[in-house]
Amino acid sequence: MNNDIPILRLEGIVKTFPGVRALDGVSFNVLPGEVHALMGENGAGKSTLMKVLGGIHQPDEGRILIAEEPVVMTSPIQAKAKGVVFIHQELSLADELSVAENIFLGELPRKTFGRVDWTRLYAETDAILKTLNVGFNARTRVGDLSIANQQMVEIARALTVDPRAVIFDEPTASLTDAEKVVLFDVIADLKTRGVGIIYISHRMEEIFKITDRISVLRDGEYRGTLVTAETDEDKVTQAMIGRSLDLTRSPLQHEMGDIALEVRGLECGALYQDVSFSVRKGEVVGFYGLVGAGRTEIAETIFGLRAPSAGKILINGQEVRIGSPIEAIRLGISLVPEDRKGQGLVLGMNCRDNMTLPQVDDMTAGPFLANGAEVAIFDQYRDKLDIRTPGWRQQVGNLSGGNQQKIVIGKWLSMHPEVLIVDEPTRGIDVGSKSEIHNLIRELAAQGYAVIVISSEMPEVLHVSDRIVAMHNGRITREFTSDEVTEDSLIQAISGIASDKVA
Amino acid sequence: MTKENLIKQGAIWAFIAVELIFFTVMGDILSVTSKSFMDFENMLLLLKQSAPIGIIALGMTIIMVNGNIDLSVGATFALSAVVLLDSFSWPFMAAIGDWAIPLAWFFALATGLILGAINGLIVWKTGVDAFIVTLGSMLGYRGLVFMYNGEQPTSHLNWTLVDFAELQFLGLHTATWFLLLTALGLWLLMTRTVHGRNAYAIGNNREAAVNAGIRVGPHFLINFMLIGFLAALSAVVFYSESGSVNPNDGTLYELWAITAVVLGGTKLTGGYGSIVSTLGGVIAIQLLRKGLGHIGADTETVNLVIGLILITVLFLDRQLNRQGKEELKT
Structure with missing residues (x-):
């Protein structure tokens, strides 16, 4: 041959x-x-x-x-x-x-x-x-x-x-x-x-x-x-x-609080079945799997974008029904979506307006928008997240991917969430900004947010997560703690090979 | 044919049956006129009256299956009519007697073909959305109509032509024959030819069509030429009889045509639709107009009712096409 x-x-x-x-x-x-x-x-x-x-x-x-x-x-x-x-x-x-x-x-x-x-x-x-x-x-x-x-x-x-x-x-x-x-x-x-x-x-x-x-x-x-x-x-x-990979986890360690979000036996038709997991305050849980494994759909269900066909969602130990994103936001859940440009931002709008978009209804002075309050919010999160932009008037479409993602994250932080779901946080972002976003996610957890990171990139999941949930074909195949996880076992779990070793 | 398909394609004919029964019964109860609604002569007249918009709507079906829309058909209709009637007064035309008739038809149809080709070429070569392109050409072509003869109507009455238009062959009026033959021709085109099937593929999944190597542009061009031709044909059929065209004639025809197409079940997004169902849509609208008149309602009410029915139909269609509970909420 x-x-x-x-x-x-x-x-x-x-x-x-x-x-x-x-x-x-x-x-x-x-x-x-x-x-x-x-x-x-x-x-x-x-x-x-x-x-x-x-x-x-x-x-x-x-x-x-x-x-x-x-x-x-x-x-x-x-x-x-x-x-x-x-x-x-x-x-x-x-x-x-x-x-x-x-x-x-x-x-x-x-x-x-x-x-x-x-x-x-x-x-x-x-x-x-x-x-x-x-x-x-x-x-x-x-x-x-x-x-x-x-x-x-x-x-x-x-x-x-x-x-x-x-x-x-x-x-x-x-x-x-x-x-x-x-x-x-x-x-x-x-x-x-x-x-x-x-x-x-x-x-x-x-x-x-x-x-x-x-x-x-x-x-x-x-x-x-x-x-x-x-x-x-x-x-x-x-x-x-590759071996050049930085597999050491971020050294930032901190106390974890009570369980903020718990999901029991969640199912949405053929998309995913029997999904159970929990996230503590101050914890980062990574969801890893192939495209189409059902990770994004779970996030969308928790954020009220899809109606589950079975199972419960508990916030702070209380069972809740989430019928729409508005209810999810009220319950303290935020979703930074997968498609930053398509779902997360209005590219033609300026930085400030994008950031205050979910709460713009409440920020009025008489019949008009409260300009000053909006700028104040923008300034606060610009400093906090280190967003590099010439000013709030800059159109979001002209910013780099990393800064765009920070605007989306800032938008949700300004709503004071308890649970932050981040779907593919660094897709299309260059290497330097990637680690910045990773550090930001760790810092947010340290401040007491419960964070779910959905990612298709193994180094990312390994780097930021305290625990990793592996999914295959709409089911959770295994849960790893950061100490026990190895790349091989993770790859096997998402390929469905280790299905006999279900956690 | 699956059960679901049968419901979809049968719905418009069931609706027509309901209309017929409703207007017959209501007509008897209200007894506004002594004439029965389901009168044979009345039905023949109905077919004849639905021909002008019907011929355009049939063409619009192809455009919409292809994933486009054409808003300029009303203006094309008017300009072709002006060319048709005005050409009789051209010196060389007057000299050749009744041989002028086929020539005048040719000029009118060629006008429609050219106007359609302009639309098609712009959509193809610029990639601008057909809605915008034909919105522009709707205004532009209407402007040409006014430039031709100002606010004055263009008139020419040729009695041979009128006789032909009023002919009843096998009981059906000339206009009805044109409507039915157009429907037959387009039905064959859409179901039997490569061009027709590719038009469905392009409207259904443009990327798939491009990936499969189908050249989208030429198909667009052909379809726009076709609808331009049909708008002109509609003008030929109608003005051969009436003999006088006002510069505002054909206004809103595009919307009536689209209404008929949508009632017939063609998807606004393209890829699905049938010529036969559009024919049903055309007849349903004309029945509604005539029927409401029959029971004594005025024109304003007719438009209101048709509008409401259109929205109801689209709502029902949406409910039928929902993807079930797993669907992402928007």
């Missing part, structure tokens, strides 16, 4: 987005008939790299070679024509259309006068569906299918052409075990046909079951390729996380 010409080779791919070097000189190759795993933490650049390969992004530097011929791919259709098929992680389907139309989207078979050749379309689709062994047919409306079946439709798209390389981006995220078996059969079949497969997944068990080699990315950099048969989970984990 090693004597073959690589079907796909990347050379020194560099891709920058404004302010971020998403990919920094990535090179690797895929051989025909090989399943090549691509691993890395969230944000390590896997998805960006695959978008470059799939023709969605253009690389700033570097070359892509298919069968040793340099190619430039400017659109997904071009990539597909060259035999590179990308199966998206996010479902990219039109749910009002039939399965057949989705599978052949953009290349429906035609008759004269631009008419759709329905007979051929349905026949070809049913033939593809048969190899996938699914329980629906070509005429089913995609919106009526389960998420898992929609994922199968997405996979079926790869089989419409004779592919040379297929990229699977977390294909099993929503599949059941039985459906996984079918998917692995499909992959095995592609493999025997000499197709090169790039397989992205966080799940170690799958990686070790089906892949031949593993390439690891970290912070947009290529960290080497391992032969699956000659390595083990520990080595891969090390390559993913």
Whole structure:
């Protein structure tokens, strides 16, 4: 196999987005008939790299070679024509259309006068569906299918052409075990046909079951390729996380108070089930898991944005019903949302107005807003959180990510909460500001706030948390104290491997 | 077809049936006129009267399925009508006798096609939202109508044309035939052709369509040309008979068309809708107008009732489409 010409080779791919070097000189190759795993933490650049390969992004530097011929791919259709098929992680389907139309989207078979050749379309689709062994047919409306079946439709798209390389981006995220078996059969079949497969997944068990080699990315950099048969989970984990990591927890230690927030058996339909945990005053509890594990949804439920289907929420030992964010705020709960720019800030408004937004109803002098009081609040939290801005008139959109996040945090602190939930506090924030935000979170806990930090970044969770709750597939798999946690056990807990060791 | 789909597509026809029964019964009770509402002649007339807005509404369905909207159809309608009637007085047209008729139709339809193409090109090339683009062109095209002939009406009565417009072939009026043939043509376009299916895909999930390599712009252009053409066709059908156009004719037609489309169940966000249901929506509105008149209500009441029904329909649609209890509250 090693004597073959690589079907796909990347050379020194560099891709920058404004302010971020998403990919920094990535090179690797895929051989025909090989399943090549691509691993890395969230944000390590896997998805960006695959978008470059799939023709969605253009690389700033570097070359892509298919069968040793340099190619430039400017659109997904071009990539597909060259035999590179990308199966998206996010479902990219039109749910009002039939399965057949989705599978052949953009290349429906035609008759004269631009008419759709329905007979051929349905026949070809049913033939593809048969190899996938699914329980629906070509005429089913995609919106009526389960998420898992929609994922199968997405996979079926790869089989419409004779592919040379297929990229699977977390294909099993929503599949059941039985459906996984079918998917692995499909992959095995592609493999025997000499197709090169790039397989992205966080799940170690799958990686070790089906892949031949593993390439690891970290912070947009290529960290080497391992032969699956000659390595083990520990080595891969090390390559993913790296040793340079600052694993020492912030030295700031302090007393903890009573339980501020307790959740018992909380459930919200299919999103998450049987979630129980508690947070003390002065404690930071980290929630770690893969995207889609249900962490954000729990936060949204506690903040009154979703109605739970079962379970209790207790504040200071009293059972409460939280029907809306207004009630949550009144009970002393604040949520710093995941999407800072979309959900946390009004980008076109100035710093002061953003900060006083939740309480602006109460800050009036007669019929008008009390300007002075608003500025006073802004000044107080600017000093407290060390927000660097030319003045309160500055539009929030012009601030750096770190300062924007501080404005959001300041906004909620000014409401005097007892429980502060922070969802992905440092997403898209540069390294320097990251540690500032981390220190800020520790300090807030020291002042007696109960803090929940939801994060997809392992160093962050390890760094700021007193306790860590690991989630997998809508369930809490394990709870760690900061003393007992190790990266390996944490990765295993969120991958669902250690489900027998449920705490 | 699933049960849910059947309810959605059958709803408008059930609504029409309810209207028919309601107005027949109420008409008898109130006995404002001696004529029965469900009179055959009356129904034929109803179809004829719904043709002008109906033809536009059918085109609007495609635009809205595609995820766009066209507010300029009323102005396009008026400008095409002006071109149609004015062209008869052009010297070379007067010289060729009745051969002027197809030529005048051609000029009017070409006007609509060009105006639609302008809309489509702007939406395609600038990426500006169709709502804004056609809001602008609505004002602009109306301005052209006034520039053409000032505040004066444009008139030309050609008796051959009037005879043709008043013809009843197989019992149906000429205008009704145009409405039905347009519906048939567009239904075939939307269900049987690649262009139609791609239009659904674009409106449903634009990113997915782009990822699949569908070129969105050309589809937009074709659809805007189509609705421009249909607005002109609507003008041709209507003014062949009336022979006189006021510069303010066709005002609010865009809103009536959108109302009919929405009543027929087409999603405002695109990706879902059907030509047949829009035809139902058009008939339902015309029935409502005629029916309320039949039981003695005045025009103002008609508009109020239609407005209320529209909001009720959208509310019911929202309830039907809710994602259950897990949904994120907004």
